[in-house]
Structure formats: structure tokens, C-alpha cells
Amino acid sequence: MNSKKVKLKPVYTYILVTLAMVFWGMSFVWSKIVLDYYEPITVVLLRLILSSALLFAGLAVFGKLRRLRRADLRLFLLSAAFNPFLYFLGENYGLKYSSPTVTAVIIATIPVFTPVVAYLVYRERLSKLNIFGLIVSFLGVLFMLLERDYSLSVSPVGVAWLSLAVVTAVLYSVLLKKLAVRYDAFFIVAVQNLIGVFYFLPLFFIFDFRHFITVQPTAELITALLLLAVFASSLAFVFFTISSREIGISRTNLFTNLIPVFTAVFSFVILGEVFRVQKILGMVVVITGVMMTQMNGKNKNNFANMYRFFVKGK
Numbered sequence: 001m002n003s004k005k006v007k008l009k010p011v012y013t014y015i016l017v018t019l020a021m022v023f024w025g026m027s028f029v030w031s032k033i034v035l036d037y038y039e040p041i042t043v044v045l046l047r048l049i050l051s052s053a054l055l056f057a058g059l060a061v062f063g064k065l066r067r068l069r070r071a072d073l074r075l076f077l078l079s080a081a082f083n084p085f086l087y088f089l090g091e092n093y094g095l096k097y098s099s100p101t102v103t104a105v106i107i108a109t110i111p112v113f114t115p116v117v118a119y120l121v122y123r124e125r126l127s128k129l130n131i132f133g134l135i136v137s138f139l140g141v142l143f144m145l146l147e148r149d150y151s152l153s154v155s156p157v158g159v160a161w162l163s164l165a166v167v168t169a170v171l172y173s174v175l176l177k178k179l180a181v182r183y184d185a186f187f188i189v190a191v192q193n194l195i196g197v198f199y200f201l202p203l204f205f206i207f208d209f210r211h212f213i214t215v216q217p218t219a220e221l222i223t224a225l226l227l228l229a230v231f232a233s234s235l236a237f238v239f240f241t242i243s244s245r246e247i248g249i250s251r252t253n254l255f256t257n258l259i260p261v262f263t264a265v266f267s268f269v270i271l272g273e274v275f276r277v278q279k280i281l282g283m284v285v286v287i288t289g290v291m292m293t294q295m296n297g298k299n300k301n302n303f304a305n306m307y308r309f310f311v312k313g314k
Helices: 010-034 040-061 070-096 100-107 110-122 128-145 156-180 185-212 219-247 249-271 277-293 300-312
Strands: none
Touching: 010 070, 010 100, 010 219, 010 249, 040 070, 040 185, 040 219, 070 100, 070 156, 070 185, 100 156, 100 249, 110 156, 110 249, 128 249, 128 277, 156 185, 156 219, 156 249, 185 219, 219 249, 249 277
8 A cells, every 4th residue: 555655855845844834823823814704713724625636636536546544544634633623722712812923823823832742653763953943942932922021922822722723733643754755645534624614514514504504605714715725725835844854854844933033023924923033033033043954864855955045045
């Protein structure tokens, strides 16, 4: 059942994981728009339905549909329970009670916990420079969100929901690596999103259906939903899955520190969120930290490829 995997060049892997972070950074802005119309469960359910339809259609067109091994069904069910089910519950309810940027910074704590779990399960190691880069990057994220009086206003309810998202994301990353070596990334995401639809349907009919039928769809709502389905719920997860296979779950998750940077930029452009010099400096620190996490004695060539691509355009 194992299909032959094509090994990507490091620069292409970094392009894919960066695009995934861009799409997820935008997702907080798109979700905030959709949450003005629908409740969180409805938002996630619609995203998953659209995403599943798109992914399975693409798999059928390109002849990539395959049978799911019965032995792997339990793993798919469990991973889908973590993500999209519990993760999106936490993220969307957290976003309902917080701003897009605050939501993004809490989600950015995922890399703090992922290396510990990755070491316990897969014995993936990070160098001291990697760990230092992680700390620098996370401090940069916090610096972006500090008020001028050094206070940070965050809803306790929002933090609780977002903490659920962080925990389930870490657990999902561990399960994802097992699936990524057996199945194509598009197939994994398509199956997990379809399973997620069935997880969310009972909650939708119990809590959200009455409100759903009262909403009059607008062009803004439909556009934001389609963008979420195509880029955030489909392509981003596919790119993330490929990157996890190529460079490991720890280093892939380290890139999530870039999400608040993209979210802050898009929130400023689209939602008019305040964008001070302090946020710009924080972004520089975040990016610096993420680049440091990719440096060690074994992957200097990888970092050189990143440098040539992002700085020299080669």
C-alpha cells in the first residue's frame, strides 16, 4: 500500500510550509468575517463540506483516489477527532471571543510544546540554536501584542478555547506523521475533512441549525467561505502534511510562529486593525527566530537555500 514518495528539494519544502502559514494567517481574518453571520460550528462545518468536495473532486480527476486500509481507519478517526474537530472548535470559539491577532499569537504557542512530544514519540531532536530561535520567535510574537503600558488584554473564555486548539494541534501533529508516510497528503486531508463533517453534523443540528436558516447569504460571506475552504482548509493542510513528511513535525510546527505576522498584516489591510511600529519590530524578531530554528550543523545547506530564495530570489 505504500506509494513511492518524491523527495522535495529543501527550498520547495520551505515555500510550501510558508504558503501554508500565509493561508492560515489569512484564515483568522476570513473567519472573523464569516463569524459576523454564522456561529462557529456552522462556519467549520461549511468549510469542511466545501473542502472535502474540492479535494475528492481533484483526487478523482487526477486518478489519485485509493482504498483506505482497514488497519488505518482507527488512526484516521482519531486524528480527525483532534483536527479538524477539536482543533477547529477551539480555534473558532476562541476567535469569537478574541481578535484575529490575539488568536494567532496563542495558536503560535504550538511549537513550544510540539518538540517535547516529538522527542518522546519519535526521538526528534532540536539543537540549542533551534531552541533559542524558538524562544526568540515566540518573544517576538508577544512583543507584537503588548500594549504601550505592557498589558495584554485577552478574554479568559477565548484563552480556554484556544488552549484546547493548541493541545489538540500538538497531538494531531504526532498522528499526522504516521499517516504521511503511508498516504498522499491530498488524500489524508480529504478523508480527515470528510470525517470531520460527520463529527460536526450532530452539533450543527443541535445548536446552530435554527440560526443558520435565518441568515441571508451575501457576496462577502460566500467569498470568505470559499477562501477558507480552498486555501485554509484544503491547500494549507496539504502543504503542512507534505512539509511534516519532508522536514519533521518539530521544524514544520516552528513555522507557525509566522502566522501572527501574516494575520497582523492582513488584519490591518482588511479589518483596519491598529498596526504600530512595535508590531513591525515584532515581525522582524519572529522571522529571525524562525530562520534560526532551521539552522544546525546538519542542515546548513537547507538554510542557505532559504536565504538564496527569500533574499536573492533564486
